[in-house]
Amino acid sequence: MSRHGASAWSRRTILEKLRQGDGHYDLVIIGGGITGAGILREAARIGLRVLLVEQRDFAWGASSRSSKMVHGGLRYLGSGHVGLTRDAVRERQRLLDEAPGLVEPLPFVWPHYRKQFPWPRIFGALLTVYDWMAGRRNHEYLKGERVLDWVPGLNRAGLYGGTRFGDAVTDDARLVLRVLHEGVEDGGDVLNYVRAERVIREEGRVTGLDIWDVAGDSRVSIKTDLVINATGAWTDELRAQCGASRTLRPLRGSHLVFPFWRLPVACTVSLFHPDDGRPVFVFPWEGVTVVGTTDLDHQADPQDEARIMPQEVDYLLAIVDRVFPYSGVGRSDVLACWAGVRPVVGGHSRDPSRENREHAIWDDGGLISVAGGKLTTFRPIALEVLEQSLPYLDTDVSAPTGGPVFDPVPPTSHRPKGISARQWRRLQGHYGGRLSEVLAAGPLEPVASTGTLWAELVWSARNENVEHLDDLLLRRTRLGLILPRGAEAILDRVQALCEPVLDWSSRRWGEERRRYLDLWRRAYSLPQAGDRT
Structure with a gap:
C-alpha cells in the first residue's frame, strides 16, 4: 500500500x-x-x-506511442546536438541501473553496404564519442558475414559488414x-x-x-x-x-507490428530509408517485432486518435523488403499499428526529420x-x-537536486513457481514496490502466448484508474498491440476476471467492448486505401 x-x-x-x-x-x-x-x-x-x-x-x-527506445540519440550527435545526446546517454544509463526489467539493454546493429553512408570508420568514430559520454565502450565492427550471426536473413547484396552498439528499450x-x-x-x-x-x-x-x-x-x-x-x-x-x-510543429511517427515468428530479430536493426534518408528501426519488443518510424506533419485534429496512413504503411514495408528481402513479409502479416504525435518545437525545415x-x-x-x-x-x-x-510558489522548499527516479524495490517473496527468471525481472521492473499486490491479485498464468500475467490485468483494473477498456488493453498492458485483432479472442476471460473489480454492469461491459474494438479497427489496424490525413 x-x-x-x-x-x-x-x-x-x-x-x-x-x-x-x-x-x-x-x-x-x-x-x-x-x-x-x-x-x-x-x-x-x-x-x-x-x-x-x-x-x-x-x-x-x-508517451504510449513512441518507438520505445531509451537511447542517447546517436542521430542527434551526428547533427551536432551534443548537449542533448550527452544528457540522454547519462539518463539512459541511470534508468538501466534503477529500473532493470522496465528499461532493458538492447543491442543495435547497423549493416554497411557498398556505396551507402555511413561508412564504418565514420560511424565508429561517432560511436567512440557516444560511448565516451556513457563512460563505457559498447560497440564493435562486425567484418564481413559476422554481421549475419547477429541478423540472419539480412540482405546480402553489397553487404560488407556491420557495426554493433548498445542502447535500451522500454514499455513507455x-x-x-x-x-x-x-x-x-x-x-x-x-x-x-x-x-x-x-x-x-x-x-x-x-x-x-x-x-x-x-x-x-x-x-x-x-x-x-x-x-x-x-x-x-x-x-x-x-x-x-x-x-x-x-x-509547435506536430509530427506523426507510425509503426507496424509483426508476429515475432514472421520477422524474427534478436536485436535492433537500423538503416537509412532509401526514400528520404531517415533512420528506420526493426526491433524486438514484448514478444513481437516492430518496424518504425515515420516523420510526417500531422494535420488531423489532435483530439482524435492518431492513426497510420496508407503511404506510411508502404514506406515501412519498403524498408522491411530492403533489409529482409527473403522474408516475404507483407500487409497480411501486420498484427497491429500505432501512430503518435511528437510535440516538436517548430522551425522551418522542409524535412521534418531535421527539426x-x-x-x-x-x-x-x-x-x-x-x-x-x-x-x-x-x-x-x-x-x-x-x-x-x-x-x-508561496512555500519554503529547496530546488530539487534529482535523487533516484525509482525508489529501491523492497524484498518480496521468492519467485513463484511457474514464473521464469525473465518474467520475474520484468514484473519487478514494471511494478516496483507494488509487486506483492500484483502477485496476489489474480491467476499467475500468462495471457495467451504473451509474457503478461492475468494477475496484472486484475491488479491494474483495481488500482490504476481504468475508465475504459482501451486503458487496460492498450496502456496498462499492451495486449491490444501484440495479440491478433486487438486481443479480441481473450475478451470474455478479461470480462470474467476484471468486470467485478471495475464495478461495471454487463451492459457497461458490452458498451466498452464495442467501443474498444471500434477504436482498435480505426486507429490500431491497417488503414483503408482511401484514408489520407
Whole structure:
C-alpha cells in the first residue's frame, strides 16, 4: 500500500475533496505523459502539494506511442546536438541501473553496404564519442558475414559488414505509470479524464484552474499558485489563453507490428530509408517485432486518435523488403499499428526529420509550459521546469537536486513457481514496490502466448484508474498491440476476471467492448486505401 494511501489513485475521492473546496495545491500539472509524470515525481519528492490532471488517459498521447527506445540519440550527435545526446546517454544509463526489467539493454546493429553512408570508420568514430559520454565502450565492427550471426536473413547484396552498439528499450506506457506511482508514494495526487479549461488569474497572478470532469460531466475549480502545462502536442492550445503564438510543429511517427515468428530479430536493426534518408528501426519488443518510424506533419485534429496512413504503411514495408528481402513479409502479416504525435518545437525545415528535438520552456506569468525533448530525458527536463517554478510558489522548499527516479524495490517473496527468471525481472521492473499486490491479485498464468500475467490485468483494473477498456488493453498492458485483432479472442476471460473489480454492469461491459474494438479497427489496424490525413 502506498504511503499516501489508495485514495491518491481514487478519482472519486480526489474530485469530492476538490468540490468541497478542500485542497489548495502548490502546483497543478496538466498532462499525464512522461514529462508531466516526471514533474509530479520531483515536485512530490521535495514536499510540494501537487496534482496532475490528464484530459484522456495517462500516457494516452506520444508517451504510449513512441518507438520505445531509451537511447542517447546517436542521430542527434551526428547533427551536432551534443548537449542533448550527452544528457540522454547519462539518463539512459541511470534508468538501466534503477529500473532493470522496465528499461532493458538492447543491442543495435547497423549493416554497411557498398556505396551507402555511413561508412564504418565514420560511424565508429561517432560511436567512440557516444560511448565516451556513457563512460563505457559498447560497440564493435562486425567484418564481413559476422554481421549475419547477429541478423540472419539480412540482405546480402553489397553487404560488407556491420557495426554493433548498445542502447535500451522500454514499455513507455508502463514507464509513465511507474513514475506516477513514485510521485503518488511521496504525496502527489493524479486524475485522468479531467480536462483543463481555464487558468484563473487575479491581479495578474495565477490563483487557480477550472477543470472539467469528463467521466462525471461536471466542472470543478482548483486553487493553486502555479500551473505547469506539459500537454505535449496540445501545448499551444493552453498558451493561447495568454496570447502566445503557436510554436509547435506536430509530427506523426507510425509503426507496424509483426508476429515475432514472421520477422524474427534478436536485436535492433537500423538503416537509412532509401526514400528520404531517415533512420528506420526493426526491433524486438514484448514478444513481437516492430518496424518504425515515420516523420510526417500531422494535420488531423489532435483530439482524435492518431492513426497510420496508407503511404506510411508502404514506406515501412519498403524498408522491411530492403533489409529482409527473403522474408516475404507483407500487409497480411501486420498484427497491429500505432501512430503518435511528437510535440516538436517548430522551425522551418522542409524535412521534418531535421527539426531540433531539444525541449523548450515558456513562462507566461505563472503558466509555465514545456514541450519537446525525448522520452529518455524526462528527468532533467522536470528538474529544469521546477527550478523555474519555485519563484511563484508561496512555500519554503529547496530546488530539487534529482535523487533516484525509482525508489529501491523492497524484498518480496521468492519467485513463484511457474514464473521464469525473465518474467520475474520484468514484473519487478514494471511494478516496483507494488509487486506483492500484483502477485496476489489474480491467476499467475500468462495471457495467451504473451509474457503478461492475468494477475496484472486484475491488479491494474483495481488500482490504476481504468475508465475504459482501451486503458487496460492498450496502456496498462499492451495486449491490444501484440495479440491478433486487438486481443479480441481473450475478451470474455478479461470480462470474467476484471468486470467485478471495475464495478461495471454487463451492459457497461458490452458498451466498452464495442467501443474498444471500434477504436482498435480505426486507429490500431491497417488503414483503408482511401484514408489520407
